[in-house]
Ligand SMILES: Nc1ncnc2c1ncn2[C@@H]1O[C@H](COP(=O)(O)OP(=O)(O)O)[C@@H](O)[C@H]1O
């Protein structure tokens with residue numbers, strides 16, 4: 001059987017978030033890192049190609065996404081999904097608009113939705129405005145994001161800045177009337193020349209209805225939430241069995257480490273809580289910029305602790321501290337220095353016996369997964385909404401690693417403490 005749903009995620013934590021949702025909805029799912037060269041395993045219903053294209057130059061992001069789409073089409077997928085962040089992380093240049101438009105053109109379709117709603121994690125949309133918990137996006141911690149600060153909550157406006165096609169809205173009054181009403185509104189928007197519909201959603205039940213309304217769309221774009229509504233479309237058509245065992249993973253042994261490069265508010269709190277429970281090492285960007293060998297220092301330090309308990313290695317800092325560092329080093333250089341250092345530390349921890357690793361932060365996860373040479377991930381049980389455990393798929397006979405790629409803003413305060421229990 002070939003895969004039904006082919007997904008392109010713009011970062012690696014976003015990829016596992018999406019893949020975890022699909023597994024929860026009963027699709028056997030693998031996440032592939034970058035555009036693969038090998039054929040797809042055959043016991044798979046959905047495939048997620050995870051790119052690191054969220055903050056790349058637009059041209060690169062478009063080219064990589066198109067190349068992923070080509071592979072997914074050759075693999076026989078019937079519907080395609082472009083996954084971006086539930087907080088719509090992007091800048092006025094993109095990359096959500098330009099990538100979505102390039103995929104639409106390649107798939108010869110002139111209409112799609114854009115819906116980052118994820119009610120389970122507090123991301124809801126009303127009148128086109130994205131809320132994070134109780135506040136509009138622009139008042140949430142995302143306004144201080146190191147790479148993609150989000151300062152406008154109105155997604156019709158945000159997407160319109162990045163897109164050539166007209167952006168319209170399917171508001172909650174329509175969504176609450178069900179999938180037929182949503183489809184009617186799609187038709188009306190399309191006739192008025194819109195290429196995108198931002199779709200309101202407040203509750204998980206809305207995701208099912210919106211998913212049903214998108215059954216015939218060649219391309220759907222959104223956060224991981226909307227994907228929850230898509231497997232049922234395949235089931236209705238007799239293409240997908242109920243797969244209660246979709247999340248089963250073999251056990252993975254080994255020592256435990258947490259690598260955190262996210263500066264999001266949820267991660268700041270998780271780091272604080274974990275620091276009270278296990279040994280921690282701070283990676284300071286200024287020391288990195290001075291050329292100090294922080295990587296070796298971190299690995300030497302870890303060697304002294306890791307046999308007894310999990311270790312935490314983090315660059316996570318407050319918005320004020322990040323601003324100071326960025327003012328001194330520049331946004332890009334600061335980000336790259338930290339990502340490279342954390343990735344080298346993660347690579348050094350494997351020969352030290354680490355077999356279970358949590359990485360916090362989307363860009364950070366991208367850097368770590370690349371440094372570890374991971375080709376793909378089999379998706380397993382959920383730790384918290386949007387964060388599943390995964391198991392690495394290597395093609396070089398290396399020992400598999402249990403890896404949890406945690407999106408910056410996801411997870412409960414005690415995430416780094418409790419996650420290991422799900423591996424028992
Ligand atoms: N102390 C710090 N100063 C400056 N930049 C940092 C610091 N710690 C981490 N970063 C950078 O901030 C960015 C965080 O992005 P990311 O890993 O995607 O986290 P999130 O998932 O929270 O968005 C990365 O590029 C990381 O290297």
Ligand SMILES: O=C(O)[C@@H](O)C(=O)COP(=O)(O)O
Pocket residue numbers: 011013014015017018084085086087223224264361362363386406407408409
């Ligand atoms: O949709 C989401 O919120 C996540 O899946 C995601 O993409 C988060 O990205 P990072 O915050 O950069 O980890």
